[in-house]
Amino acid sequence: MKFLIILLIAMCIVMPAAAVELEEIYLGKVTKADQASGALDVKISAQWDGKQFAPVDPVTILGTSTFDELFENINQGDEVVGTLMGGETWIAIGLVGSKQSTQKQVSWMVGDPNAMVAPFVGNYKVTYTADPKCDSCVGSVCYANSVDVTTKTVAYDSNSKEYTVSDVGTETLLPAETWDAAETGNQQYLQILFIKGEAPASSCPDAEMVMGPQPVSSFFIKSVSVASRVSTTPESAIATTPVMEETTAMPATMPETETMAPVTTTSPTATPVPGFGIMMAIFGCAAALVVIRR
Numbered sequence: 001m002k003f004l005i006i007l008l009i010a011m012c013i014v015m016p017a018a019a020v021e022l023e024e025i026y027l028g029k030v031t032k033a034d035q036a037s038g039a040l041d042v043k044i045s046a047q048w049d050g051k052q053f054a055p056v057d058p059v060t061i062l063g064t065s066t067f068d069e070l071f072e073n074i075n076q077g078d079e080v081v082g083t084l085m086g087g088e089t090w091i092a093i094g095l096v097g098s099k100q101s102t103q104k105q106v107s108w109m110v111g112d113p114n115a116m117v118a119p120f121v122g123n124y125k126v127t128y129t130a131d132p133k134c135d136s137c138v139g140s141v142c143y144a145n146s147v148d149v150t151t152k153t154v155a156y157d158s159n160s161k162e163y164t165v166s167d168v169g170t171e172t173l174l175p176a177e178t179w180d181a182a183e184t185g186n187q188q189y190l191q192i193l194f195i196k197g198e199a200p201a202s203s204c205p206d207a208e209m210v211m212g213p214q215p216v217s218s219f220f221i222k223s224v225s226v227a228s229r230v231s232t233t234p235e236s237a238i239a240t241t242p243v244m245e246e247t248t249a250m251p252a253t254m255p256e257t258e259t260m261a262p263v264t265t266t267s268p269t270a271t272p273v274p275g276f277g278i279m280m281a282i283f284g285c286a287a288a289l290v291v292i293r294r
Contacts, residue, residue, distance in 0.1 A: 021085050027045055040065045040071075079096040112217050122183070122190070125151070128150065130199035140212025141200070144197030197217035
């Protein structure tokens with residue numbers, strides 16, 4: 001009896017966490033890339049197991065992407081590392097540029113660098129934290145005013161465990177800003193373009209616990225040879241990037257919209273409230289406890 005009560009309580013407590021969408025990481029080759037429909041299909045050959053890519057039976061993943069920069073740079077047959085969210089949306093795609101490593105270094109990536117497990121050519125890794133615009137939050141997601149981008153170089157031990165070789169630095173970027181991050185003596189450097197971003201509503205003061213997807217930000221990052229020093233940042237990414245302060249559109253992961261259009265009026269701040277489903281779940285748990293006690 002006590003076990004059933006504990007189980008019911010545990011189920012009620014962990015239910016909100018179920019809203020976080022599953023992320024799966026694959027290695028494979030592009031079989032279809034159609035910008036008009038947003039379709040990006042990848043025939044996978046391996047899946048990330050937490051340390052390295054483990055071979056799997058070949059199967060084609062039918063996914064989608066909203067990153068214009070991806071379709072401007074990807075080609076059918078390209079080998080990629082990709083992170084799939086919710087079983088259908090690619091939130092990070094990187095072009096494999098160095099195949100001798102089991103870690104599959106990428107020469108460039110589009111999407112969220114926090115979701116990219118592969119290092120860049122030159123052994124770089126990029127992570128970021130986002131500063132939320134707390135008056136723009138909808139559910140679990142807010143716009144990001146800016147991001148603090150951290151770059152380092154890494155290596156791997158005999159057990160494929162990653163460790164830091166050097167800390168390159170941290171830079172604060174606003175939407176459409178870039179940063180050239182370089183390790184002294186490295187023959188490669190990174191061109192990092194922050195396009196637009198989201199941040200978790202939970203990081204705002206007095207934030208309520210609400211259900212919803214995790215935030216996803218958009219970057220274009222490329223490893224470039226120091227000898228070339230030729231800018232390869234897509235011009236369209238900068239030209240079409242909206243400025244966050246000029247929009248009150250919904251965040252990119254919200255189903256109501258996929259773009260942010262400028263408006264001339266200010267919409268009221270969205271206040272997260274518990275959904276009907278959560279209230280019914282709590283009522284059901286309470287009823288179950290009463291029945292068990294009888």
